[in-house]
Amino acid sequence: MGRYLLQRLGFALLLVFVVSSAALLLTRAAPGDTLDPQERARINHELGLDRPLLAQYLSWLGGAARLDFGESVLYSRPVKALLGERALNTAILATAALILATAIGIPLGIYSGSRSTGIGPSIVRALSVLGLSVPPLIGSLALVFLAARTGWFPVGGMTSAAGLEMSWSRYLLDLARHIPVPALALAIPLAASLERLQSQAIAAASRETFVAASRARGLERMQSLLRHAWPVSLRPVLGLYGVMIGSLFSGSFIVEVVTSWPGLGRLMFDALKARDIFLVAGCAATGAVFLAIGTLIADMLLAWTDPRVRAGERA
């Protein structure tokens, strides 16, 4: 297991290096600028962006190794500080969305996969297809519209105006009131994906002979499904978790922009618009770190849930 973890860590570091370097170099090479030439010249000089590209890249790489990603042109602040603030906000939203997607997608997948006919599974399948088909922009706007119309939830933002001055308990309650709209916007397509995958996986697993054998030993249908078919069916589902964690924790700019959530996705979007190369590279590096961690967690969960993976690792 130790060697396996080391391999995964090595892969993670390589991923972070390649993604952040590519982001930096591509943003540097991209045409366009929103600043006027005079202001751009001043900022370039201040931040050392008027040096040769290789010198800039090596200097940035040296800084990045010490977790110093340079200074943001857009915010006139160290990138590291911005990433810290926004990554925490995105992590809060991503955790809520992940829990919601799991809580909705997995049980519904087990339900629809364990029954081949009936109105219930058909409705679940139809809803999943709908959830998968609606683009995130439309989904977020629909939820924000619903929140605006009903007044059940705040339309956007992460906290109320007095958020900074609230006690911790009130702050958390305030946060909990703001989180459902963006979390649902992120969770619905993911829940639909999980439902579809879980449904197909459990349907396949329930046809296995060991499941039939468990029924023959006298287990009830649902017990047999949950004890024997479900753990086996988790393998493809957990594979998806790696990507889900990575994409959720690196921030969804569409959902964050529409719901005014101050997270990494929005930061990256603003940085790209402003050609803020250090900030783009910093956001990309953070996203890559989350993707690597997500993949690692998914691999570990897979090894934990599937004895065949553990056996394969030992061999």
Added chain:
Amino acid sequence: MNRQSRALLSVLLIGVITFVGWRSCSAPPDDSNGEIRISTVPTRGGVVRSSLRSEPRTFNRLLDANFPVDLFSLVTGSKLVRVNRATRQLEPGLAEKWSASPDNLTYTLTLRDGVTWSDGTPFTSADVVFTFQAVYDPKVNSILASALKVNGQPLKVSAPDPRTVVVTLPATFGPGIAILDNLHLVPKHKLEAAFKNGTFAQALAVTTPPAELALLGPFVLRSYEPGQRIVFDRNPRYWKKDAAGIQLPYADQLVLEVVPDQNAELLRLQAGQIDMMQQQIRPEDVATLRPLVDQGKARVIELGVGTDPDLLFFNLRTPYWQKDPRRDWILRKEFRKAISHAVDREAYANTVFLGSGVPIWGPITPGNKDWFSPNIQRYAHSIDRAKEILAGLGLTNRDQDEWLEDANNAEARFTLLTYRGNSSLERGAAVLRDALRPAGIAVDVVALEQGALVQRMVKGDFEAIFFFFSATNLDPSMNLDFWLSSGSAHIWNIGQTKPATEWEKEIDDLMMQVTSQPDPAERRRLFEQVQKIFAENLPALYFVAPRLHMGVTERLGGLEPAILRPQLLWNVDRITVRQDGAQ
């Protein structure tokens, strides 16, 4: 393993049930998200809530002219004198009075007595002199420097005593002392050290603790939550009072919610979570707000005709076209006139602005009442007339296809760049393409990201662009960069060392007279000449100016809508919040 899986599933299900249960039992939203209260009596107090599309990079207005920084400076700062955006009249600010020398070159301003910065330090003429020093210092590289010069020369400023400032202009200047409307004051006692040790550019960063900011405006910063909002409190030391002697501002607090998406911004307005949007609403959104208006919860305020209409301009740099087969006709003013005739401005207004626009033929729209001239050349919609002019340029249909060709078989075709994501520009470009088709002119529309478009424009790497030009002031003398052939915003041929054409030289000369002439009537007469020359030569084509609307909740009173941004918050100290209970 099986038990673990069941336990996991159970925990997840309990989580869902707990969440749903909590949600159904939780308290209703607080009043900031609930229904809008309306009372008939405006009172002091309350919170004004607006949206902000993007965030400030700094709190130092001397270094950044972007809207969030300008707005920050406006709500937390005061000026010596200001141009009232509603009446367009010059009015006293921190300078309670002033006098001019007979030659209109020297102005002596008397500062108000007893004014202090928000930290209690007295405001004196030394602050004014220091601000000018910082603005003109090349090391500071202030964004305000060019706006505070006359004919490229700085003003001379002295302070004979703490309440007197003497400003000497290097040459007579039509707008006179109104030039000081461009001055945003900074506190000497806070920034002198940074100025002396060369760190002025880093001063007033957005991370500066609010208590460290010394301000002169109606509001002081309470908190800035990046990505979320900026909260301002009433400045108890603000100098201004209303006619009844009540100290301004009326509102206790101002909250600027950061909402980057325009659709989400509108939904927040509909939900009553903000009182106004950052800027005017899109024509298609006026109908969306109608139900709220009918319920008496909101108003749609017509600001008037916009003063920054979209414009089409060709690249008029001759070298760019030197090797192009179209050079014989594409640079000719007759070609541009044919385009102007070919576009049906009524149809344009109906398609792009849903009927909420007025036809225009030049850069100064009826919204700029002081400077608009109705007496310039107009180009009536006529495809036949357009074809006739094009035929005069040698452009006829030689191969029986849809498009005209010249004698060398070069098609009457050009590429029109526009700004991706701006609905009025994208729709307008499509309308222009369709309008020119019957005249035999082919237009290839290419939408670019704003940064890329601006870069192409500055480099002169384009055939034609459909874009907008935001004037910061309605007085043309304050927008010389656009009018003068040497100007950096003379977008069809930027920064000429000497005027490339006779008519540009004529405009240069006239604009210098407009700028140096103190008599307002004479200035208007001279500027009408400029508009006539512009309309005759059409370096840029204008089609329709939209009517601008602002959506605002009924909670707010004391609003004085203006055309220039920020259309409502420019007089934030007089905005009242109506309440029938505790806010």
